[in-house]
Amino acid sequence: MDHLQLGAYTFSSRLILGTGKFSSAPVMLEAVKASGAQLVTVALRRFNREQLEDDLFGPLSEIPGITLMPNTSGASTAAEAIKAAHISRELSGSPFIKVEIHPNPQHLMPDPIETMEAARILASEGFLVMPYISPDPVLAKRLEDVGCASVMPLGSAIGSGQGLASAAMLSIIIRESSIPVIVDAGLRAPSEAARAMEMGCSAVLVNSAIAASDNPSEMAAAFRDATEAGRHGFKAGLMAESTEAVATSPLTSFLGEQS
Amino acid sequence: MRLKNRPKEIVQKPLKMITIQLNGEPETLPETSALSDLLAHIGSDGKTVATLVNEQVVRPPQRAVHILMEGDRVEILVFAGGG
Numbered sequence: 001m002d003h004l005q006l007g008a009y010t011f012s013s014r015l016i017l018g019t020g021k022f023s024s025a026p027v028m029l030e031a032v033k034a035s036g037a038q039l040v041t042v043a044l045r046r047f048n049r050e051q052l053e054d055d056l057f058g059p060l061s062e063i064p065g066i067t068l069m070p071n072t073s074g075a076s077t078a079a080e081a082i083k084a085a086h087i088s089r090e091l092s093g094s095p096f097i098k099v100e101i102h103p104n105p106q107h108l109m110p111d112p113i114e115t116m117e118a119a120r121i122l123a124s125e126g127f128l129v130m131p132y133i134s135p136d137p138v139l140a141k142r143l144e145d146v147g148c149a150s151v152m153p154l155g156s157a158i159g160s161g162q163g164l165a166s167a168a169m170l171s172i173i174i175r176e177s178s179i180p181v182i183v184d185a186g187l188r189a190p191s192e193a194a195r196a197m198e199m200g201c202s203a204v205l206v207n208s209a210i211a212a213s214d215n216p217s218e219m220a221a222a223f224r225d226a227t228e229a230g231r232h233g234f235k236a237g238l239m240a241e242s243t244e245a246v247a248t249s250p251l252t253s254f255l256g257e258q259s
Numbered sequence: 260m261r262l263k264n265r266p267k268e269i270v271q272k273p274l275k276m277i278t279i280q281l282n283g284e285p286e287t288l289p290e291t292s293a294l295s296d297l298l299a300h301i302g303s304d305g306k307t308v309a310t311l312v313n314e315q316v317v318r319p320p321q322r323a324v325h326i327l328m329e330g331d332r333v334e335i336l337v338f339a340g341g342g
């Protein structure tokens with residue numbers, strides 16, 4: 001079987017779902033089910049007695065086969081991310097942590113230095129560290145060296161829908177990496193997920209494209225199918241490109257041809 | 260444990276009130292309230308929340324015996340939606 005391997009965990013789905021920005025918890029839960037995702041991200045937030053529906057742990061736990069991957073969003077330093085990771089593991093029992101450290105809310109670009117420091121410490125503590133990073137092949141390799149379970153370079157800025165703007169750098173990261181490469185952020189259309197998978201990504205992480213669509217469940221299913229199609233395409237091996245036409249039909253012996 | 264040090268006669272007297280910080284906001288509670296009492300007070304069964312008192316994680320089995328003190332900073336955290 002073709003499975004996504006992360007640490008000791010195996011997943012048949014290669015679509016990882018973010019749970020933010022949905023119009024309501026029920027809409028999000030339906031999208032999770034439709035997506036077939038087995039790994040979903042959540043964010044640690046303060047309990048609010050006026051918004052009890054914000055608490056997603058209970059409802060997500062009821063979906064069979066779901067593993068939680070808490071993120072460290074809100075952290076702008078390694079120390080804050082490490083603290084969030086520890087609290088999240090207490091609550092979730094999951095070893096997965098998406099290390100997400102972005103100091104600037106304008107562009108949400110991840111801080112490579114703080115991310116590196118947090119990843120090194122958390123990996124040494126036994127976390128399955130999934131760092132959200134800029135598409136930097138050197139940083140990706142350094143994160144692999146300190147024991148990350150994957151690297152998650154962005155396709156484009158979080159929530160921007162600019163797709164695989166980083167495709168050229170992603171290709172280098174995929175070529176160089178010995179751990180799974182997961183495109184995280186920026187995807188808009190299911191076809192972009194398919195393309196990322198055809199390029200050799202091990203999985204894609206999608207949130208806004210599904211949450212902000214008119215029909216999140218249907219979009220979740222579309223991303224599920226696109227991710228699978230792209231994976232099949234990658235495994236089958238794309239044909240070589242040519243600048244010249246290469247005929248698929250015989251060009252000789254046509255009806256009525258004078259020889 | 261703080262529970263062992265709790266003077267027994269206080270439980271019998273009319274309870275004094277203490278003020279703690281709950282998720283950054285002041286909250287008034289009867290003296291000798293445990294962390295689990297606070298959770299019940301705000302309507303949480305405690306199963307889906309993480310609790311910290313003065314930046315230290317208090318695990319679920321300890322919540323019933325962790326007595327809150329005047330000025331304690333309590334954080335109650337949940338998993339919300341996020342990408």
